[in-house]
Amino acid sequence: MKKYVVAILGATGAVGQRLISELEHSQIPVAKVKLLASKRSAGKKLTFNNQEVTVEEAQPDSFTGVDLVLSSAGGSVSKKLLPEAVKRGAVCVDNTSAFRMEEDVPLVIPGVNEQQLQYHHGIIANPNCSTIQMVAALYPVYQRWGIEQIIVSTYQAVSGAGQSAWNEMLQQAQAILNKQKPTANILPTAADVKHYPLAFNLLPQIDVFEDDGYTHEEWKMIHETKKILCNDQDSPKIKVTATCVRVPVEIGHGESVYFVVEDKGASVPEIQAEIAKTSGLILQDNPQQQLYPQPLTAAGKRETFVGRIRPDQENNGAFQMWVVADNLLKGAASNTVAIAECLVRDHLVQVPNNKA
Amino acid sequence: MKKYVVAILGATGAVGQRLISELEHSQIPVAKVKLLASKRSAGKKLTFNNQEVTVEEAQPDSFTGVDLVLSSAGGSVSKKLLPEAVKRGAVCVDNTSAFRMEEDVPLVIPGVNEQQLQYHHGIIANPNCSTIQMVAALYPVYQRWGIEQIIVSTYQAVSGAGQSAWNEMLQQAQAILNKQKPTANILPTAADVKHYPLAFNLLPQIDVFEDDGYTHEEWKMIHETKKILCNDQDSPKIKVTATCVRVPVEIGHGESVYFVVEDKGASVPEIQAEIAKTSGLILQDNPQQQLYPQPLTAAGKRETFVGRIRPDQENNGAFQMWVVADNLLKGAASNTVAIAECLVRDHLVQVPNNKA
Known part of the structure; x- marks a missing residue:
């Protein structure tokens, strides 16, 4: 061998x-x-x-x-x-x-x-970490029912910005707990001019801004998803848009994914079943047991965790779900x-x- | 007097x-x-x-x-x-x-x-804190162009769950920084059975679950928005759906708001201008200057901060924006x-x- x-x-x-x-x-x-x-x-x-x-x-x-x-x-x-x-x-x-x-x-x-x-x-x-977990979670849906449109809002962990940004966020958190002013020299991205604290804060900027007002991270989610799922001329086109936000989490990106399927016959139990039987995906979707994906429970795992699957009650064929994966493992x-x-x-x- | x-x-x-x-x-x-x-x-x-x-x-x-x-x-x-x-x-x-x-x-x-x-x-x-800031930010858009659909994902601060939950999150953060196991007795909501740490984590549950898989917080955003904007029979109907997530932030809810206007003639500069001239709203929307709303800068302020306004490049009449307000002040x-x-x-x- x-x-x-x-x-x-x-x-x-x-x-x-x-x-x-x-x-x-x-x-x-x-x-x-x-x-x-x-x-x-x-x-x-x-x-x-x-x-x-x-x-x-x-x-x-x-x-x-x-x-x-x-x-x-x-x-x-x-x-x-x-x-x-x-x-x-x-x-x-x-x-x-x-x-x-x-x-x-x-x-x-x-x-x-x-x-x-x-x-x-x-x-x-x-692919980019935030793209991988979203496309992995949507793929069984895409295969069975087709997907027309994706609208995603991300909740991305600081470890995706590298070890130094990660350390910076933890130092900021300790400073704030000590009632001191946090300092910021790296986040939201070392590649840009201004830096803001992330600890106990939200930064709606990951990577630098493009001319059209989207960040490069958002651009990546949009165009990488299309390259992966709509690679040849025969593939149906999928509309994709994204808002990427950095959150004070160490490991594990969260994603609120709104998606519209082509075949309007899809139902929540069927989507759950398709996800549950897909290798690499773990369905954590039992509201009555308060079971849903969380970064703290996904960290250190190779799988992508999917839950909170539910229909948009006013838009036939549209669903929402919550996806979490370890951005350093599944995402990288x-x-x-x-x-x-x-x-x-x-x-x-x-x-x-x-x-x- | x-x-x-x-x-x-x-x-x-x-x-x-x-x-x-x-x-x-x-x-x-x-x-x-x-x-x-x-x-x-x-x-x-x-x-x-x-x-x-x-x-x-x-x-x-x-x-x-x-x-x-x-x-x-x-x-x-x-x-x-x-x-x-x-x-x-x-x-x-x-x-x-x-x-x-x-x-x-x-x-x-x-x-x-x-x-x-x-x-x-x-x-x-x-109204509920997360409803107030979203509807306040969208109202000038609604008045001028009408709104057909709203899809919102929230990033909600712990102070919305009360002082004891807030204290619990800070204790959890200190425990994690000390490499100790955090304890949870209140969050995501004291009204439910299971409790999870929020510090350096994300909890896609705010309030208890309804039978349809939505949380009561999401239910509130949907139905309160309709009651406020579509109160009489003559009002056009607005489709609203929501995903509400608790994030490890002390004060200041973030919201990623996707909205579709009725009058497709709306443009980003016009939306920005309408928001900038509305009392109680502050436009913070300059990507090239890395200017956008953040919880740390919105905390302690009465206004609602709006930024990252941009079109969905593939869906005519659809836009996204990022809204932050102090949930204890503007939201309460x-x-x-x-x-x-x-x-x-x-x-x-x-x-x-x-x-x-």
Whole structure:
């Protein structure tokens, strides 16, 4: 059985650490793991399968001899280094937004559109965390009844903004509990000019603003959803719009999803049944038992949790649901490793000759 | 000039304290203030206009000689005591849900439907906090272009669940920061069986569940909005649906509001202009300056803050906006006192003879 040399790019970050543990628990036969990060983190010791591994500085030649790259080091790092990795024959699964919308880069959620993997040119993109859990939860509905329209409002955890933003929010929370003024240097996004406290607050800005008044996070949810579900000309068009809000939660994005199905015959019990029988989804939907998804109970889990499914009483074919998933696992590391597992299973861990 | 004897029922609670200060700053000429609360709080000393006032136990005879009651002591207290107050000739503005949907009780947001006050029978209801700020923000849009449909997802602060829930959330936050397990005995609602931590979490349950899977909070937003905006048979019907989520914020509800106008000629700049010129609304809508409403900046203010107004690019006549207001002020005490000001101004502080 072939064993693979796997490089994890961005190994010391919140997602990187989860990539390591997800790889440990995966079906992928690993010959060797290389842990790559910025110069600042080089020399750190981490473990993989109880073996100590020293973190190396990520450079183009780091990828020589590597079969598979799992990448979560930021968009600019991916843009610079992944083409170098592909040149050296490595297939890359990228968790940043760098390549997601490029035409020859499959944007994949296993269980939804893994058939796209066969068309890869060396780079496969992992969708945005908030996109993954929404599309995963809606997919069984989409398959059976079709979907015309999605209106989503998100409640996104701070860990999606990286470890430093996460630490900042916890420091702000302690300051406020101590009746001190919180400071903000990172949130809502390091990429923008102004910074505001998130602890005990809500920030209706994730990523920078586009010219049309939507944030880039909202843009991602809209366009990634269309790329995943409406990839070919025959697919019906789905209207998608989004409002993305950062909330003072450590791990676990919440999403209030309003959706209109094509086939108006859908009912709540049938939607619940479709979700309950879908691998990777867990139905938590029993109002009388106060059972519904929560970030605190979803954190650390690979599944997507779905509840509060109910009809819009005045709009035939329209429903609402509440979706929660661990944004670092389902929204990032677990999906990335699941893509890599599909590549291994389907013998796709090679850069096509005509595409390198 | 007539001066009024005003009783504040529930004077020691989070809203009650704000009723006192809002009354101090109001246009209402106060002859005397009576502060009423449960037996447990009787004997406490509070101040009104720098004068010490001793809290008395609320009983039917407490209302003898009272002109105006401002009430925020909980639905069961209102149900029991307000009819007694009306019998004794007092006009009551009630901040609980006890009487809101009764046919002969006006449900009023000054600036929106204060003309309903003239039909009162002794009790006027203050709408639910989450309803007030949404309807206040949408009203200028409704007036100029009409509204067909509203889909709202709320992000509601814990102070709306009362002081004890608020304290519980802060204790939970400190426990989590200390790496201890948080305890929960009140949230999501003391009225239900199971309790979950809210700190660094999201609870998609506010109030108890109805049989149709909606929570009572969601039911309130739907039906109160219709009662306020579609009160008579000639009013066009508005479709309303809601998802209400409790978030770990102290003060200030956020709302992601999707709305479809009747007159498809509406544009974002025109909507912004209508909101900016409406008394009680403050437009905070400049993405390039990262200006948008936040709970931390809305707390302590009487106004409703509106931003992130943008079109649904794929649905003509549909728009989204982000609305934040102090749930204890605009959502409760300020609106209650504003109703009382209208009653005084319009000489309506009397129980109609044929209605008492």
